[in-house]
Amino acid sequence: MDIGTAKPTSAERARVPHHLIDVAAPVERFSAGEYLRLADEAVAEIRSRGKIPLVVGGTGLYVRALTHGLFEGPVADRAFRDSLIEKEKSNGDGTLYKLLREVDPEATGRIHQTDIRRIVRALEVYHTEGRPLSALHEEHRAAGTDRPVKIAGLRRGRDELYRRIDARVDKMMAEGLLDEVMALKGLGCDRDMTSMQALGYKQLMAFLEGDTTLEEAVRLIKRDTRRYAKRQFTWFNAEQKVEWVDISEGAQMGRTLSDIKKVLDIL
Numbered sequence: 121m122d123i124g125t126a127k128p129t130s131a132e133r134a135r136v137p138h139h140l141i142d143v144a145a146p147v148e149r150f151s152a153g154e155y156l157r158l159a160d161e162a163v164a165e166i167r168s169r170g171k172i173p174l175v176v177g178g179t180g181l182y183v184r185a186l187t188h189g190l191f192e193g194p195v196a197d198r199a200f201r202d203s204l205i206e207k208e209k210s211n212g213d214g215t216l217y218k219l220l221r222e223v224d225p226e227a228t229g230r231i232h233q234t235d236i237r238r239i240v241r242a243l244e245v246y247h248t249e250g251r252p253l254s255a256l257h258e259e260h261r262a263a264g265t266d267r268p269v270k271i272a273g274l275r276r277g278r279d280e281l282y283r284r285i286d287a288r289v290d291k292m293m294a295e296g297l298l299d300e301v302m303a304l305k306g307l308g309c310d311r312d313m314t315s316m317q318a319l320g321y322k323q324l325m326a327f328l329e330g331d332t333t334l335e336e337a338v339r340l341i342k343r344d345t346r347r348y349a350k351r352q353f354t355w356f357n358a359e360q361k362v363e364w365v366d367i368s369e370g371a372q373m374g375r376t377l378s379d380i381k382k383v384l385d386i387l
Contacts, residue, residue, distance in 0.1 A: 123297045124320035146315040180355035194248040224252035272383040276368040
């Protein structure tokens with residue numbers, strides 16, 4: 121999964137050591153808990169060399185897991201999960217999302233209405249614990265790990281961001297994203313796998329399985345990426361430790377780097 125994830129090139133990785141790249145195959149299950157274990161090991165190894173680890177990316181849950189620890193929640197109730205999936209199939213798309221909105225409206229602000237896996241998990245936690253997942257997460261954050269971190273959020277104007285997203289999707293398609301997804305499908309990946317829920321892969325899998333046209337799939341990649349970016353802003357705006365740095369077009373690179381260094385306190 122190189123093109124669709126904008127994986128650093130071999131040359132970039134030769135210049136700067138990167139960690140937690142290619143640690144799992146696309147057909148493997150990989151959880152936030154597994155990420156946290158590997159991230160903790162990487163952080164410890166980097167610190168043992170007297171270096172400062174820089175954690176980069178935009179997945180809010182993984183950042184929160186690393187900075188505040190991870191709320192594991194109750195064990196899976198397979199029978200209840202199956203009953204929820206059956207209810208969604210019987211009553212139509214959006215049924216479970218509406219149910220979640222009734223019992224945990226705060227969670228629906230973080231979970232997209234098409235993210236069935238996370239919707240089911242949130243309903244399962246409510247069913248098992250009798251309390252909203254969002255409330256349990258908040259309690260965990262208050263009582264859990266609070267690591268000394270500095271967080272710089274990179275922000276640009278919404279219109280400019282959306283133009284860049286559209287251009288990036290066009291660039292990925294030109295670089296062979298469709299061929300990459302075809303190859304993954306040939307290796308046994310299917311659209312229900314967690315890895316294939318990633319932006320770009322999910323929409324092109326739908327095209328390869330005849331559910332949509334290529335033109336429509338590309339349009340959906342752009343639309344869904346813009347929506348994801350909007351949710352990222354919502355998520356990280358709620359994080360008190362984030363200090364925002366403007367990287368809009370026209371900003372001086374030297375000034376931007378200086379601002380980031382000030383936030384991270386590494387001048």
